[in-house]
Amino acid sequence: MAIVAVALEVPISRLFDYSADEPLATGQRVSVPFGRRQLVGVVVGHPARSDVPAGQLRPITAALADMPPLPAEWLSFTEFASEYYQQPRGELMMTALPPRLKRATPLRRKPVLAEASGQAWSFVCDRTPTPAQAGAIETMGAALDRNATFLLFGVTGSGKTEVYLHLIARVLEQGRQALVLVPEIHLTPQLQRHFAERFPGARVAVLHSSRAAVERVEGWIGAQSGSAQIVLGTRLAVFTPFARLGLVIVDEEHDASFKQQDGSRYSARDLAVYRAHAAGIPVVLGSATPALETWSNALKGRYNLVTLAERAVPGATMPRIEVVDMRKDAIEHGLTGRLLAAIDTRLARGEQALVFLNRRGYAPVLACGACGWVASCVRCSAHTAVHLKEQRLRCHHCGYESVIPRNCPDCGNVDLHPFGRGTERIEAALAARFPHARLARVDSDSMRRKGEWERTHAEIRDGAINLIVGTQMLAKGHDFPGLTLVGVVNADAALFATDYRAPERLFAQLLQVAGRAGRARLAGEVLVQTRYPEHPLYRAVIAGDFAGFAGSELEERKRAGFSPAVAEALLRAEASSRSAALGFLREAAAHAPDANGRVTLYDPVPMTLSRLAGWERAHLLVQARARGVLQRFLAEWRSRLEAQRTPRGVRWHFDVDPIEF
Ligand SMILES: [Zn+2]
Numbered sequence: 001m002a003i004v005a006v007a008l009e010v011p012i013s014r015l016f017d018y019s020a021d022e023p024l025a026t027g028q029r030v031s032v033p034f035g036r037r038q039l040v041g042v043v044v045g046h047p048a049r050s051d052v053p054a055g056q057l058r059p060i061t062a063a064l065a066d067m068p069p070l071p072a073e074w075l076s077f078t079e080f081a082s083e084y085y086q087q088p089r090g091e092l093m094m095t096a097l098p099p100r101l102k103r104a105t106p107l108r109r110k111p112v113l114a115e116a117s118g119q120a121w122s123f124v125c126d127r128t129p130t131p132a133q134a135g136a137i138e139t140m141g142a143a144l145d146r147n148a149t150f151l152l153f154g155v156t157g158s159g160k161t162e163v164y165l166h167l168i169a170r171v172l173e174q175g176r177q178a179l180v181l182v183p184e185i186h187l188t189p190q191l192q193r194h195f196a197e198r199f200p201g202a203r204v205a206v207l208h209s210s211r212a213a214v215e216r217v218e219g220w221i222g223a224q225s226g227s228a229q230i231v232l233g234t235r236l237a238v239f240t241p242f243a244r245l246g247l248v249i250v251d252e253e254h255d256a257s258f259k260q261q262d263g264s265r266y267s268a269r270d271l272a273v274y275r276a277h278a279a280g281i282p283v284v285l286g287s288a289t290p291a292l293e294t295w296s297n298a299l300k301g302r303y304n305l306v307t308l309a310e311r312a313v314p315g316a317t318m319p320r321i322e323v324v325d326m327r328k329d330a331i332e333h334g335l336t337g338r339l340l341a342a343i344d345t346r347l348a349r350g351e352q353a354l355v356f357l358n359r360r361g362y363a364p365v366l367a368c369g370a371c372g373w374v375a376s377c378v379r380c381s382a383h384t385a386v387h388l389k390e391q392r393l394r395c396h397h398c399g400y401e402s403v404i405p406r407n408c409p410d411c412g413n414v415d416l417h418p419f420g421r422g423t424e425r426i427e428a429a430l431a432a433r434f435p436h437a438r439l440a441r442v443d444s445d446s447m448r449r450k451g452e453w454e455r456t457h458a459e460i461r462d463g464a465i466n467l468i469v470g471t472q473m474l475a476k477g478h479d480f481p482g483l484t485l486v487g488v489v490n491a492d493a494a495l496f497a498t499d500y501r502a503p504e505r506l507f508a509q510l511l512q513v514a515g516r517a518g519r520a521r522l523a524g525e526v527l528v529q530t531r532y533p534e535h536p537l538y539r540a541v542i543a544g545d546f547a548g549f550a551g552s553e554l555e556e557r558k559r560a561g562f563s564p565a566v567a568e569a570l571l572r573a574e575a576s577s578r579s580a581a582l583g584f585l586r587e588a589a590a591h592a593p594d595a596n597g598r599v600t601l602y603d604p605v606p607m608t609l610s611r612l613a614g615w616e617r618a619h620l621l622v623q624a625r626a627r628g629v630l631q632r633f634l635a636e637w638r639s640r641l642e643a644q645r646t647p648r649g650v651r652w653h654f655d656v657d658p659i660e661f
């Protein structure tokens with residue numbers, strides 16, 4: 001009989017011992033009894049003896065031999081992630097596994113043996129890299145045999161994808177695999193097409209949460225066995241096991257969606273950097289607007305900066321960005337005369353125009369003019385948005401829905417008004433103003449049906465649609481050659497947000513969406529409607545001056561004592577009442593380890609969105625100058641908190657390197 005230590009999906013930082021008749025490999029999935037349930041876990045150790053008294057040690061139910069054990073590199077990688085992010089190891093590990101592998105019924109497939117890498121593929125190089133691209137390929141291609149972190153800082157349209165493809169080709173030539181992470185599911189089909197066209201014969205595994213369970217498992221096993229040469233996916237793909245990983249690419253590395261915000265909280269971008277380091281391979285972080293943390297690492301020389309300063313298509317210039325002063329221009333349904341005239345011109349010339357607005361629905365607020373009643377979510381501290389086409393009020397935070405009331409529930413007034421504008425309302429205004437335009441709305445409401453986005457994307461590309469209103473879904477990574485005008489509506493809202501990351505996000509978003517204009521030989525124009533045309537952020541956007549903007553933001557963060565000048569973590573608590581959440585945090589602070597003044601704990605405060613889906617939320621910010629100091633402090637604090645009894649109805653977790661406050 002052997003004793004095995006098993007990691008299970010439970011919210012406690014410990015392993016569980018079981019007995020097994022035969023020796024089991026580390027990384028082996030097993031089905032075990034846990035209380036009255038059966039759980040699937042992973043064998044992570046072979047203790048010589050157990051604290052569980054002999055005779056009480058329960059035997060495993062079954063060893064799941066439907067796939068080879070998870071590799072050692074994967075086990076140590078997930079262990080690092082759980083320690084760094086202060087998450088229970090079993091919980092993090094199980095989050096990383098495709099859901100199908102967490103079920104005790106074995107996969108109906110033959111056990112996969114390590115497959116040979118001799119699959120036939122070729123690299124189709126049908127266009128010549130520009131001198132700038134060739135330089136970038138040479139610089140990074142020379143480092144394929146060792147660990148290095150590259151920041152590929154390339155303006156929009158500079159052809160970062162072409163650089164990725166050449167690097168991947170070299171890695172595949174060596175018989176190794178490449179991992180490519182993108183922020184959004186919507187970006188995978190186009191990259192998948194690129195890979196299929198440029199690497200005929202290569203097997204590409206696509207991994208994201210909307211993928212069918214079977215496909216996810218097949219992709220996962222293909223990567224682990226080495227038969228899939230390229231893995232393309234969203235943040236969860238960072239946890240894919242590989243046989244011979246040779247290169248990691250994180251495209252649009254600044255994007256907030258690389259950070260998992262619930263359950264096991266981790267940054268796929270930062271984990272990619274760690275994983276490449278541990279594996280001794282290079283990692284490429286690509287962006288036109290790098291995260292300030294990344295930029296700061298490049299300035300300090302920790303990351304290698306590789307720049308693409310020009311657009312790749314000959315003759316394509318950067319779009320001209322201008323602000324339109326809303327105080328001086330006539331406004332029709334939230335759209336300035338200047339923007340409407342510019343759209344007119346584009347449509348007359350047979351070109352395309354995009355109106356960008358990061359707010360879906362018809363209007364963000366429904367209110368009563370008589371008594372001041374405002375429609376709010378019953379579960380969150382937030383207003384519900386008006387969705388006129390569906391005749392619904394909807395909470396954009398928790399999904400709560402209700403019908404639009406005919407009259408005010410407080411005073412009976414029938415004259416309820418929608419305030420503010422969302423994409424649906426702008427769409428209606430554009431349809432009335434440009435009745436002959438072929439108009440489409442692109443947001444997560446209109447693109448909900450499977451295949452809808454692929455179809456609309458194709459219609460925009462081939463010109464069947466010539467006027468688009470859309471959210472950030474359109475801002476990232478898409479290439480529409482006929483699009484020559486971008487109008488930005490309602491950007492000002494982000495100028496005065498309390499979150500210190502708001503300016504960074506707004507700058508990135510404006511440059512990204514501006515980057516959609518004029519990518520081919522047609523000149524692009526971007527009009528940003530604002531009431532604050534002199535604001536320094538807009539000045540920097542107009543000048544396309546990322547380095548200048550980042551420099552002043554980093555100075556500001558240093559003065560104010562925010563990331564990346566300091567390392568940060570939050571202890572978050574959720575409870576049915578605000579006082580219970582705050583009370584737990586005060587109590588937790590009283591039990592925090594002594595760090596000799598090298599760690600600062602701030603007072604607990606309610607979160608900006610203090611109530612979400614019925615939970616009152618509060619947090620406590622922790623800062624330290626040195627990351628190592630913070631890590632040791634958090635580990636000790638977590639073990640103290642886990643040793644104590646958490647009050648009933650309170651749940652808590654750490655958020656390391658938080659991006660949401
Ligand atoms: Zn009323």
Ligand SMILES: [Zn+2]
Pocket residue numbers: 377378379380382395396397398399400613
């Ligand atoms: Zn809600």
